[in-house]
Amino acid sequence: MNAILANRHGAPAVSVAGLSVGYDRREGRLAAVIDVSFSVARGEIFGLVGETGCGKSTVLRAIIGLLHPKAAIIAGSIAVAGADVTQTSVRGLETLRRRHMAMIFQDPLRALNPVLTIGEQLGEGLRALGGIARRDVRKRVVEAMRLVGIPDPETRLRAFPHELSGGQRQRIAIAAAIIRSPELLLADEPTTALDVTIQAQILALLRQLCRDLGMSVILVTHDIGVVAETCDRVGVMYAGRLVELGSVERVLQSPSHPYTAALLAAIPRIGAKRARLEAIAGLPPDLGEAIRGCAFAPRCGLRVDACAEWPSRLEIHASGQLSACLRHLELAPGRLDAAP
Amino acid sequence: MSPAPIIEVVDVAKSFALGREGLLGRRMTLRALAGVNLTVLAGDTLGIVGESGCGKSTLARVMVRLLRPDSGRVLFRGRDLSGVDHSSDARTRLQMVFQDPYSSLNPRMTVGSAIEEPLRAHRIVLGEEVVRERDRLMECVGLSPHLAGRLPRELSGGQRQRVSIARALSLRPQVLIADEAVSSLDVSVRAQILNLLSDLRSELGLTLIFISHDLSVVDHLCNRVAVMYLGRIVEVGRVADVLGRSAHPYTRALVAAAPQPVIGMRRRQPPLRGELPSPTNPPSGCGFRTRCPIVQSVCAVKEPPLVNLQGGHLAACHFAAAAQAAPEGVGPPNDNANCR
Numbered sequence: 108m109n110a111i112l113a114n115r116h117g118a119p120a121v122s123v124a125g126l127s128v129g130y131d132r133r134e135g136r137l138a139a140v141i142d143v144s145f146s147v148a149r150g151e152i153f154g155l156v157g158e159t160g161c162g163k164s165t166v167l168r169a170i171i172g173l174l175h176p177k178a179a180i181i182a183g184s185i186a187v188a189g190a191d192v193t194q195t196s197v198r199g200l201e202t203l204r205r206r207h208m209a210m211i212f213q214d215p216l217r218a219l220n221p222v223l224t225i226g227e228q229l230g231e232g233l234r235a236l237g238g239i240a241r242r243d244v245r246k247r248v249v250e251a252m253r254l255v256g257i258p259d260p261e262t263r264l265r266a267f268p269h270e271l272s273g274g275q276r277q278r279i280a281i282a283a284a285i286i287r288s289p290e291l292l293l294a295d296e297p298t299t300a301l302d303v304t305i306q307a308q309i310l311a312l313l314r315q316l317c318r319d320l321g322m323s324v325i326l327v328t329h330d331i332g333v334v335a336e337t338c339d340r341v342g343v344m345y346a347g348r349l350v351e352l353g354s355v356e357r358v359l360q361s362p363s364h365p366y367t368a369a370l371l372a373a374i375p376r377i378g379a380k381r382a383r384l385e386a387i388a389g390l391p392p393d394l395g396e397a398i399r400g401c402a403f404a405p406r407c408g409l410r411v412d413a414c415a416e417w418p419s420r421l422e423i424h425a426s427g428q429l430s431a432c433l434r435h436l437e438l439a440p441g442r443l444d445a446a447p
Numbered sequence: 448m449s450p451a452p453i454i455e456v457v458d459v460a461k462s463f464a465l466g467r468e469g470l471l472g473r474r475m476t477l478r479a480l481a482g483v484n485l486t487v488l489a490g491d492t493l494g495i496v497g498e499s500g501c502g503k504s505t506l507a508r509v510m511v512r513l514l515r516p517d518s519g520r521v522l523f524r525g526r527d528l529s530g531v532d533h534s535s536d537a538r539t540r541l542q543m544v545f546q547d548p549y550s551s552l553n554p555r556m557t558v559g560s561a562i563e564e565p566l567r568a569h570r571i572v573l574g575e576e577v578v579r580e581r582d583r584l585m586e587c588v589g590l591s592p593h594l595a596g597r598l599p600r601e602l603s604g605g606q607r608q609r610v611s612i613a614r615a616l617s618l619r620p621q622v623l624i625a626d627e628a629v630s631s632l633d634v635s636v637r638a639q640i641l642n643l644l645s646d647l648r649s650e651l652g653l654t655l656i657f658i659s660h661d662l663s664v665v666d667h668l669c670n671r672v673a674v675m676y677l678g679r680i681v682e683v684g685r686v687a688d689v690l691g692r693s694a695h696p697y698t699r700a701l702v703a704a705a706p707q708p709v710i711g712m713r714r715r716q717p718p719l720r721g722e723l724p725s726p727t728n729p730p731s732g733c734g735f736r737t738r739c740p741i742v743q744s745v746c747a748v749k750e751p752p753l754v755n756l757q758g759g760h761l762a763a764c765h766f767a768a769a770a771q772a773a774p775e776g777v778g779p780p781n782d783n784a785n786c787r
Contacts, residue, residue, distance in 0.1 A: 158633035159604075272722050302498035302660065307704040307717035329633065332663075332706025336713060356710050373638035374708050375667030377690060383642050384667065387635035390603055 119146035119186075120291045120323035121170060121208075126183035128165050130175065137395045139165045139178065141347040142420065147340075149290070152317055152324045154338035154355065156331055156370075160391065161344040163327045167293050169193075170325070171210050172200040187291060205235060209284035213296040215276035219268040225252075225279055226264030232286050251282040255312060274305035278312070285316060292316075292324045298333065310337045331374060335359055343367045346392050346402035349421055351430040361438075363430040366403045368438055401432070409434040452525070453622060453654050454487040454510060454541075459519035461505055465727065475727045479505040480516070481678040484753065487622075492648060492655040494665030494686070496701070497675035500726055503658050506675070507624050510656070511541045523622075539569055542620035546627035548607035552599040558610045559585075559595025565617045584613040589643055605636035612643065616651070623647075624656040629664065641668055662705040666690055674698045677726060677734035680753060684760030694762035697735045733765070741766055 128140035140162040147153040155163045168174050170185050172192055185192040188207040190199065212218045220228050229248040233239055239247075245264075252260035255278040268276055277297060284292055294313065298306035314337060316322055326338060334341050334355055341358050343351040343366065351364040362368040372385035389406040392398055401407070404414040414433055421431045432438075461480040467473065479502045487493050495503045508514040510521055512528055520527050523537055531537055545551040552561055562581045566572055572580045582592040588609040599607055608628060615623060625644065629637045645668060648655050659665050665672055666686055673683040674695065682695040693699040703718035721738045724730050730737050736746040745765055753763040 158635065274722055302723070303662075303704040303706075304498065304700055304717070304719040305722060306706070307714070307719070310706075311714075311717045330706060331634075331708040335708050335710060336706045359708060359710055370634055371708060373635050375641070375663040376707055376709065377663050377666045377702065377705060381667065383645070384638035386638035386642055390605075 117149055120149050120151070121325070122146040122184075122186040123166070123170065124184050124186075126166065126169060126185065127181040128162070128169055128174065128178055129181050130178045132177070132395070134395055138347055138397075139394060140169070142183070143342075143344075143347075143349045144183075144421065145342050145349065145352055147291070147323045147325055149323055150317055150321045151340065152314065152326060152338045154334035154341040155325060155327045155344060156329065156334055156341060157344035158329060158370075158391065160394070162347040163344050164295050166344075167210070167295055167325060167327050170291075171204060171208055171293055173210070205287065207289055208291040208293060209287070209289040210293040210295065211277070211280045211284050211297050213299050215273070215280040215300075216268060218280050219276060219283075221268055223267075224264065225266050225268070225271075229279070229283055229286055232283055236287060247286065248282075251286045252279070254285070254316070255279070255282045256308070257282070273301055274308065277301060277305075277309055281309075281312065281316075285320070285322070288320065288322075290321075290323060292322055293327075294324060295327045296329070297326070299328070299330075306333075307336075313337060331359070331370065343370070346398065347394055348402060348419060348431065350403065350419075350432070351428070352421060353428045353430075357428055361426075361428075363424060363426065363428040363435045363438055364403075364432045365407045365409050365434070365438060367430075369406075369408075409437050450488040450490050452486045453489040453491075453523065454485075454656075455520075455522040455525075456483055456485040456506070456510065457520045457522065459483045459506075459509055459516045459521065461502075461509060461514060461516050477726045478678050478729060479726065480509065481729075482519070483678070483680055485673060485680060485683065487654060487656060489621075489654055490652065491671055492657065492669045494669035494672040495656065495658045495675060496660065496662055496665050496672060498660060498701075498723060500677075500723060501675040502678040502726075503675050504626055505678075507543065507626050507656065507658050511543050511624055512538065513543075539618040540621045541624065542615035542618055542622070543624045543626065544608070544611050544615050544628045546630050548604070548611045549599060551611055552607060552614075554599055557596050557598060558590075558602065558607075561599075561610060562595075562613050562617055565614060569618055571618060580617070584617055587616065587647070588613045589639070603636070604632055605639060608632065608640055609643070612640075612647070616647070620653070622654045622656065624658070626658045627660070628657075630659065630661065637664075644668065662690065662701060663707070674701065677724065677729050679734060679763065680761075681735065681764070682760075682762040683753070684756075684758075688758075688760040692760075694756055694760065694767040695735075695764045696739050696741055696766075698762075700738075700740075733763075735764075 124144045126140055126143045130137040130139050143166055157163045169180055180193050187203055190203060226248055230244045233244045233247055249260045257263050257278055298309050313324060317324055338355050341355050342349050345366045351358055351367045369387045373387060387406055392402050400415040400417050401419045404410045417433050419431050421429050423429050424435055459480055460482050462476045462478045465475040465477055483506060497503050509516050528537055559581055562584055563577050566577050566580055585592045590609050629640050647653055657669055669686055672686050672689045673680050676697050682689050682698045689698060690702055693702060700718040719738050724737055732748050733746040733751050736742045751763045751765045753761045755761050
């Protein structure tokens with residue numbers, strides 16, 4: 108299955124199989140992630156999209172072992188660098204995070220220590236590795252800052268986070284993440300708080316780092332435009348499940364799940380005048396309640412009675428696409444392009 | 448019949464005093480608006496776009512008199528409202544909807560009372576009519592009147608934004624100013640609210656001023672658009688002209704940076720280098736010159752005036768015509784139609 112899920116050669120940078128995550132609340136357990144499987148190849152940028160509460164950030168936090176204290180992995184495995192994150196001790200996780208993966212967050216100001224200079228906190232990550240001479244630490248910090256496009260890094264070393272702009276801070280957060288050359292970078296809405304011209308710079312930087320360092324990236328975003336701009340493959344999540352998976356090209360041009368199609372129809376595009384947007388009626392389901400059949404069925408225009416009973420899971424179709432929909436054949440390719 | 452101007456902004460400037468730079472440093476002022484001129488015609492749907500700190504929200508607040516300009520005038524139907532009482536008829540004709548409905552609604556007041564409050568305070572209707580009018584307003588924005596007894600936290604983000612809109616409509620405004628009103632909403636819900644605004648405009652004959660950082664949304668909803676940079680309007684005109692045949696290099700960069708959910712539009716280079724200069728210390732001459740790809744020596748000396756290019760399409764650039772003709776960079780966004 109994983110050979111299908113990661114369409115590149117070599118061992119994947121991360122392989123998630125059958126992952127389910129639950130949150131314990133007073134009202135009972137909430138199923139935040141249900142049976143999610145995907146792999147990310149080396150050097151690949153994988154996008155994970157969906158709306159608020161769909162579980163995309165929870166998947167990311169499960170991979171790096173930073174789940175909320177009330178959340179627990181109920182089933183599944185996450186393979187990174189030959190280890191299964193779900194079975195690893197706290198110390199083992201620290202080693203994985205030190206050597207193999209790193210994460211960047213939406214708000215870089217909260218991710219950086221306000222009382223340490225940029226140089227101190229970037230160097231901290233390297234010193235944790237041990238056995239690196241002080242002079243070399245400084246050299247690699249400056250190098251990392253240069254790599255992420257910070258002008259005049261030798262001077263900026265002494266700056267504090269609050270002295271930098273939002274875009275510069277996100278660059279520093281990226282520098283902190285890549286300074287130990289991780290194979291896998293997890294990015295949770297890294298450009299959502301930034302202006303569009305700065306967003307374009309940061310996304311270009313991520314693409315360049317993947318190309319130059321052979322790093323793999325999982326990019327969690329709510330913005331399909333960002334996916335189109337940046338990613339190689341994409342997974343679409345709805346109500347805790349992965350409902351579609353494929354190359355960005357295929358998924359955006361001929362979606363094989365009605366939710367993907369509906370999301371695309373709800374996005375305005377520059378220059379494509381439409382009198383009305385096709386809004387998706389209704390709301391996502393309450394994840395605290397067990398959902399039978401397809402979770403999207405109550406909002407779906409293609410729904411038939413069987414959808415309520417169908418054990419929703421990702422399947423590969425004759426077209427080569429993966430989606431979790433009984434009625435995927437009804438989604439004629441190119442249907443979305445008919446918009447005047 | 449040519450529509451009459453409903454709001455005229457004439458030479459409006461507004462600065463905010465900040466603290467000192469250090470203990471004994473100079474007092475800093477942030478120049479939010481630096482001589483803005485803008486005419487909104489009755490029935491217009493005007494978008495105001497720009498990145499954070501460009502002054503777009505300050506402009507909106509000056510228009511509804513939540514802020515008093517340092518100099519210049521704001522005319523509503525030809526009348527200066529600066530000395531007019533808050534509860535006056537003319538003042539209630541301008542209403543505003545904010546980005547975050549959760550913080551603009553009283554958390555302890557039911558949404559029904561939130562809508563009734565302005566009806567009573569301004570004696571729009573009397574006695575038993577109040578509840579009937581409330582229900583009518585709720586239906587008008589697509590909310591079931593059954594929800595009137597709920598508290599804001601019991602509603603979804605989209606429903607809360609509908610409450611804010613109903614509350615703004617309760618005073619029967621002629622102009623509705625929406626400041627990033629859909630920015631915090633998920634894609635599918637955002638489409639619902641955009642459709643609602645578009646319906647209200649045509650049903651009630653509203654003039655809509657829509658402030659957003661999202662060009663795609665403005666392109667979809669608006670017929671005219673003003674682009675702001677560092678407290679100035681740099682380009683204004685019909686949406687098709689400004690976004691399709693941009694005359695200002697900043698507008699071209701914004702259009703190019705807006706991520707579109709379309710394959711085959713990836714750029715190699717981000718459209719703009721560098722970041723927004725500080726509004727406490729704006730550059731001499733043209734504010735955009737520090738990031739401009741076509742900057743010349745004259746730009747540092749002389750501030751370009753906003754000049755009419757043709758048919759109400761205005762731009763403030765010494766090289767507006769050259770920018771429009773230049774082949775490199777972005778083409779007209781209508782190219783999207785060809786992308787499958």
